Amino acid sequence: MTIWWDDLRIGTVLELGSRSVDAAEIIEFARRYDPQPFHLDESAAAQSSFGGLVASGVHTFGIFTALAAGAFFTRIANLGGTGITDMRWLVPVRPGDTLSARAEILSQTRPSASKPDRGVLVLRAELANQCDELVWHATVTSLVRRRPAAAGG
């Protein structure tokens, strides 16, 4: 059952599930998308300011998105993300961490006159680790289709 823009409510908090990450996944992701020594190699990472292997920030964002897509974005009539403001990496993500994703609906903007079939949705997105430390957050803007009956009204 599709959830439309009109069905969403400001202040709703969505618990999006959790996922663990290991060294092999951190290294594999980094080889293709962020080949820096502290993401690629245990001994180079041990010499870095992180003191050990850490996940790429892009990878961390991908873990949030994987959880959010499975639990939320594929249930709503999502037309895709348009932007992010204020993305912050606060605590390094390390091998063995289990990350839990959460989102809160911050705002829903009225549809534009030119595209009345869609509305804007702004989410506060967060990942916490197994110690309940907030490791990452971002404010995400997406376009969501309006309920067909409502779109003309």
Next chain:
Amino acid sequence: MTIWWDDLRIGTVLELGSRSVDAAEIIEFARRYDPQPFHLDESAAAQSSFGGLVASGVHTFGIFTALAAGAFFTRIANLGGTGITDMRWLVPVRPGDTLSARAEILSQTRPSASKPDRGVLVLRAELANQCDELVWHATVTSLVRRRPAAAGG
């Protein structure tokens, strides 16, 4: 030869190279990090508002980071990214696109009193496609180590 925070200059533009993306890579990335129909399946994507398969926004960010890591972040004394402001996806990335990465140094903030060995670097990051359309941009904040001789001064 390491490039330190002190060696960087506001206004410097860095051409970071280019990379092509095909349908297989778009689908493989989406399966693991953004499983939404318009990133996963050609025929579902054809029915979507995109009219065909498009890369995940996280994947697009990863393509920039791969190019920037290879050409720049591994040459400077990079201590890691801390945040992003104003990330925008402007034009969908489709199979067969070739994306060129570019960055401009926007600002260098003075080191903090508590951590005089590092400075803050802010970059405007951009990806353009083979038609010279700006497809993605972001403002990226990283910490960069100061030249050891300068850090005490």
